[in-house]
Amino acid sequence: MTLKINALETRRFGMVCAGIDGMASQLPDLAEVNRQAQMQGVAMISVRVDVSALDRVHTLEADGYRLMDTLVYYNGNLAQDRPALSLPTGISFRVATPQDAEAVGSLARLCFKNYIGHYHSDPRLDSKAADAAYAEWAERSVRQVSARDPVFLVLQGDDIAGFLTTRTRADDAHEFVLNGVAPEYQGRGLYAALLNAAARMIDAEAQGQEPQALLSISTQINNYGVQRVWARMGLVHSQSFYTFHKWFTL
Numbered sequence: 001m002t003l004k005i006n007a008l009e010t011r012r013f014g015m016v017c018a019g020i021d022g023m024a025s026q027l028p029d030l031a032e033v034n035r036q037a038q039m040q041g042v043a044m045i046s047v048r049v050d051v052s053a054l055d056r057v058h059t060l061e062a063d064g065y066r067l068m069d070t071l072v073y074y075n076g077n078l079a080q081d082r083p084a085l086s087l088p089t090g091i092s093f094r095v096a097t098p099q100d101a102e103a104v105g106s107l108a109r110l111c112f113k114n115y116i117g118h119y120h121s122d123p124r125l126d127s128k129a130a131d132a133a134y135a136e137w138a139e140r141s142v143r144q145v146s147a148r149d150p151v152f153l154v155l156q157g158d159d160i161a162g163f164l165t166t167r168t169r170a171d172d173a174h175e176f177v178l179n180g181v182a183p184e185y186q187g188r189g190l191y192a193a194l195l196n197a198a199a200r201m202i203d204a205e206a207q208g209q210e211p212q213a214l215l216s217i218s219t220q221i222n223n224y225g226v227q228r229v230w231a232r233m234g235l236v237h238s239q240s241f242y243t244f245h246k247w248f249t250l
């Protein structure tokens, strides 16, 4: 088990941030982790643990790790012959190109302002830097967009109203990663419509070659609205993870 410096978080928050490799499968030797953290000047360690691994959870708690959020994963069959949802007037969908990167980044900053994820939940992390983390993440996904990992947009006229980034995992599951609808367009069913359209477009692209393809999506446990949408899409809650932070600075 080794400490792994997280370069992205380190740059983002202006302090040395790290994770622990191998955390998913074994009880960590925290004395060794602490020794490595001191040697490398680590300010904060962030780890995710399956909620079922209570031995690991209790070991982390005893060592000063504090709970920051709980992530729930929903999975289901991608190919479900979903009918298209009816849309408000003027709404359309398209796949993003790298030229959309900046606009999607700005949109993500608005959607995820003061969000409920582990960065915003930690009072010791700057909330503006946490907002920026989501903007950067969304922008980078659009810049690196590919046929394997498309980003979908919902538009009102020419205006980008919402976005949904995806990635194809090593197990070939299609994961919907980061998604949001601009505050001024919320509450009109656009999120549900975007998910439905994205699933239909990926399914059509696969043209029946992946009949068993899995669709996977995650969020914080208290993000209730989106989970209602996922349940209606036939996805089921299948895994949960706690996120902990430990601080080494006063």
Ligand SMILES: CC(C)(COP(=O)(O)OP(=O)(O)OC[C@H]1O[C@@H](n2cnc3c(N)ncnc32)[C@H](O)[C@@H]1OP(=O)(O)O)[C@@H](O)C(=O)NCCC(=O)NCCS
Pocket (backbone or CB within 6 Å): 111, 112, 177, 178, 179, 180, 181, 182, 185, 186, 187, 188, 189, 190, 191, 192, 193, 218, 219, 223, 224, 225, 226, 228, 229
């Ligand atoms: C979550 C979000 C995408 C919803 O967008 P939206 O277009 O307003 O969603 P919809 O109109 O399709 O509504 C979806 C469901 O969420 C519910 N909902 C929307 N906003 C909500 C809120 N603030 N609190 C509770 N439920 C909410 C709606 O009531 C609806 O559920 P229902 O059909 O059972 O009534 C949008 O609020 C957002 O961008 N939030 C911040 C980012 C985020 O949470 N992204 C998703 C996880 S990565």
